[in-house]
Amino acid sequence: MDARPDIATLMQGIGEAARDAAAELAFAPSEQKDAALRAAADAIWADRATLLAANAEDMAAAEAKGLGGAMLDRLKLDEGRVRGMVEGLRSIAGQPDPVGAVIAEWDRPTGLRIRRVRTPIGVIGVIFESRPNVTADAGALCLKAGNAAILRGGSESLRSSTVIHAGLVAGLRAAGLPEAAIQLVPTTDRAAVGEMLTMTRYIDVIVPRGGKSLVGRVQADARVPVFAHLEGIVHIYVDKAADLARARKVILNAKTRRTGICGAAECLLIDRAFFEAEGAPFVTDLVDAGVEVRGDDTLLALPGVVPAGPEDWGHEFLDMIIAAKLVDGVDGAIAHIRRYGSNHTDCILTEDDAAAARFFQRLDSAILMRNASTQFADGGEFGMGAEIGIATGKLHARGPVGAEQLTSFKYLVEGDGAIRG
Amino acid sequence: MDARPDIATLMQGIGEAARDAAAELAFAPSEQKDAALRAAADAIWADRATLLAANAEDMAAAEAKGLGGAMLDRLKLDEGRVRGMVEGLRSIAGQPDPVGAVIAEWDRPTGLRIRRVRTPIGVIGVIFESRPNVTADAGALCLKAGNAAILRGGSESLRSSTVIHAGLVAGLRAAGLPEAAIQLVPTTDRAAVGEMLTMTRYIDVIVPRGGKSLVGRVQADARVPVFAHLEGIVHIYVDKAADLARARKVILNAKTRRTGICGAAECLLIDRAFFEAEGAPFVTDLVDAGVEVRGDDTLLALPGVVPAGPEDWGHEFLDMIIAAKLVDGVDGAIAHIRRYGSNHTDCILTEDDAAAARFFQRLDSAILMRNASTQFADGGEFGMGAEIGIATGKLHARGPVGAEQLTSFKYLVEGDGAIRG
The missing domain is CATH 3.40.605.10 (Aldehyde Dehydrogenase; Chain A, domain 1)
Structure with a gap:
């Protein structure tokens, strides 16, 4: 034996x-x-x-x-x-x-x-x-x-x-x-x-x-x-009707509070009209906080922003790095997230209820947020007491x-x- | 091309x-x-x-x-x-x-x-x-x-x-x-x-x-x-505290209304004490209705009952055939169903709330019934309007x-x- x-x-x-x-x-x-x-x-x-x-x-x-x-x-x-x-x-x-x-x-x-x-x-x-x-x-x-x-x-x-x-x-x-x-x-x-x-x-x-x-x-x-979830490719979209002060606070927290968790923001989408009117001081906040911002097109003009490559979209950095891009309105953000997202957590910053409703309805991420840091994607923060993990599948269990x-x-x-x- | x-x-x-x-x-x-x-x-x-x-x-x-x-x-x-x-x-x-x-x-x-x-x-x-x-x-x-x-x-x-x-x-x-x-x-x-x-x-x-x-x-x-469900091996257990008139009506319906559907009864379990006190007139009802009753031990003494073989337990007949057996109380029924059941639909006939509660708690069939025909295992009868099928898995969808x-x-x-x- x-x-x-x-x-x-x-x-x-x-x-x-x-x-x-x-x-x-x-x-x-x-x-x-x-x-x-x-x-x-x-x-x-x-x-x-x-x-x-x-x-x-x-x-x-x-x-x-x-x-x-x-x-x-x-x-x-x-x-x-x-x-x-x-x-x-x-x-x-x-x-x-x-x-x-x-x-x-x-x-x-x-x-x-x-x-x-x-x-x-x-x-x-x-x-x-x-x-x-x-x-x-x-x-x-x-x-x-x-x-x-x-x-x-x-x-x-x-x-x-x-x-x-x-x-x-x-x-x-x-x-x-x-x-x-x-x-x-x-x-x-x-x-x-x-x-x-x-x-x-x-x-x-x-x-x-x-x-x-x-x-x-x-x-x-x-x-x-x-x-399970394979990746948390978390997007934050700054809508035309975003409140700038709120946006600055939320974006900095969503990226930098802890970079290694699945709810950390990995990609910042900015409405072109918002950018033209208000600029992107939250990008400067990120750069000042030591985040490597990989931007496309116009964003490259901002101090400290480095060029984004094609592999930066849909990438989970889990680090002090974020991809950033201008999009055309909420539909542009939705199209980008559908193509590159991982159905984990995605967020819209807006004071416009119609834009938020469209974002909530047309995306099917396990967690969709409005005007809140994506770092809240967590069973404890949801009031569940504890979580065994976060799921992105569609059957039985989803989210925390x-x-x-x-x-x-x-x-x-x-x-x-x-x-x- | x-x-x-x-x-x-x-x-x-x-x-x-x-x-x-x-x-x-x-x-x-x-x-x-x-x-x-x-x-x-x-x-x-x-x-x-x-x-x-x-x-x-x-x-x-x-x-x-x-x-x-x-x-x-x-x-x-x-x-x-x-x-x-x-x-x-x-x-x-x-x-x-x-x-x-x-x-x-x-x-x-x-x-x-x-x-x-x-x-x-x-x-x-x-x-x-x-x-x-x-x-x-x-x-x-x-x-x-x-x-x-x-x-x-x-x-x-x-x-x-x-x-x-x-x-x-x-x-x-x-x-x-x-x-x-x-x-x-x-x-x-x-x-x-x-x-x-x-x-x-x-x-x-x-x-x-x-x-x-x-x-x-x-x-x-x-x-x-x-x-999906692979099989509907549906049991009906006649408890010591069953009401005989109800039991006769329910058992005949559960077996004979339609024999080819997944909610049709396939195995009858009878409490030994009930049998000793009341006999099993529902078995005679089934025989009279043309059902082949395959019984073990004592049940073989009833007119028209033929011997059950080992392959008759846990068998889905989908036909005018039923297996029948004496068991010792609700725990005997639970043990039999755990061994031979398919987690589809199982039923207890009893006027005793404690026996029903034990049956409901200790079995994990998708549908557990008390004093009702198992032919009700159906999305329409549940009030769902229609069903795409009945599932016995434990994840996401279960029952109708x-x-x-x-x-x-x-x-x-x-x-x-x-x-x-």
Whole structure:
């Protein structure tokens, strides 16, 4: 007998345990799920010294491997970040339970009473990279919605994730829920990801959390449905009827508050008539803030603006760079966004209700904004408490995906012996 | 230059035309979509002689090919069926437009006002077999929800479907909507189906309408998401606290009203204590009605009951046959249904609220019923006006799929220059 089972067998065992756990979680009372989350928060906080020591080992190994600064920053934990993770667990525990909620209810002339109620989806697979706190966030959101979770983190964060996962399991155990409700894949073998992507019998949805190469691979190879966005190519359109003071404030925030998140602005579209009347002081603001503005045509005349190339349109910079262009009115902006956008988040700055309505109606981004920073594209900012990610697909989940969108539904139909004629 | 383009090129052209049409349909006013449906109804009714002649040709060809009686019945049109189809179009026109409806709306402390509004999904592919009226039903439901439709019917019904499709196009034209909003694949080449299943760039969802072999092939081969059910293995459980008179009426209707539909009962589970106290007169009713009852153990003692084999559990008969079995209470029924069910529709007959609640909570069928015939598992009976099919998947659409479930959503966010801190 082999000492180490092969990856397919390992993953099948994890899948079966997840299915069994999901069957029990489906009718677990809210109090029990919330108790598990609170106990997990306590366990992780109590054991923070172990967690920080494991994280220090992960960091040392990552530095030895020569990982970049952004990656190291995502990997790093300190007491403040652990506190944030623990508070996140408690905040998810405090939210309403989506499961069992009656979404709609109506009567039929046949005497039937029909209710549509929320149910868990089943088993969610989460594939992430270096951020160890995804273990806690994603595991907790899945549990809140009554789903079993199979978590597969990046190899560089495995020591940290293992300690966090132990805290989650301690919470499940304390609340009397199955420990397999949240499983962490215990190997860094990449074949495990390939198994997850094709385990349609065991996994209902895959959520990839990471960069474009991870998401692209998952979207291309998965036979299991995927909730994800490949890119956040976020546009801001300055309409003819924009308020200049508002525009300056919003554009600077949308680009520079954090450049590495998917809601950061990547392309600025300016109405030609607005530009002719008011100029583009927000471009100067960006240049002054250290942003490389890649402009076309007329915008090149502004101080500090460098020429945009064709590859700059539809590009996600995730950096202190923005593409900028003049367009002809709201229809010009719509045409540009339809061609180059990624259906993530797009924004119009205008005081004209008709222009805003046209922008809202004719574009089909998951999130459309008016007079607000695109950096608000986030489940927490939407009031969902937490998000497992942002989806740009059109089926089931879209925009920030919180606990509610990790549910399905069923119809409950009651009659008084009704038969069909 | 080839006279006939190859199938891949043909289907790509259809896909591109559908995408273009969908972009326009997405913001078509309700009145325009409804006008197209009403004009299509008028056109089909005015041209019914042509339709019936085309259908007679389809029928003659099908008879010459030796197709079975059930298939011929599905293929056949007469004036009454054409009237039904036309009334169906008018009824869909009369329903509320799901697109643009505000699903949820809330304010945030940041001053943001967030609305979640319904949008079309995009392009729906429908693959069906012999029923020509699916052309009208499916095309109309897709249009109602602002989606473009690509319809691929069975070869045996192509003449009939072509005439119906011409009526739909006449309606689109009369209302000023793009004719490519509803396209019928003009070839019976099976390669066209293979193209549809993998056209992820052009088709957002596939709905297969037909028998298990069609649905199974689509589910196995599709890279495009599928709304479908493979089988309706419908159970009825007679609880200890069932009302006998109600049970007799409901069971007979659930099995015999129409045996070929997916909501027909296929398996009867009887609580052992109920059986010992009351016997099973509903079994005798079924036998008297000409149903072959395949019973296990004790039930074999009843007159007319024949022995059930292991393959009878979890079997969809779609015929005057039912499997029947004693179980130990509601938990025995739940265990049987979890093992053998298909998550379509399952029913409990009981006057005990606690037993019904347990059945409703612990099973995850798309439709769970209490004291009502399972033949009500139908979008029309649910009050949806029409359905494109019944889905048993857990993502997006579940149970009867009407116009509303052929939609997606987007978030519209309005601020007053809000920036994120």
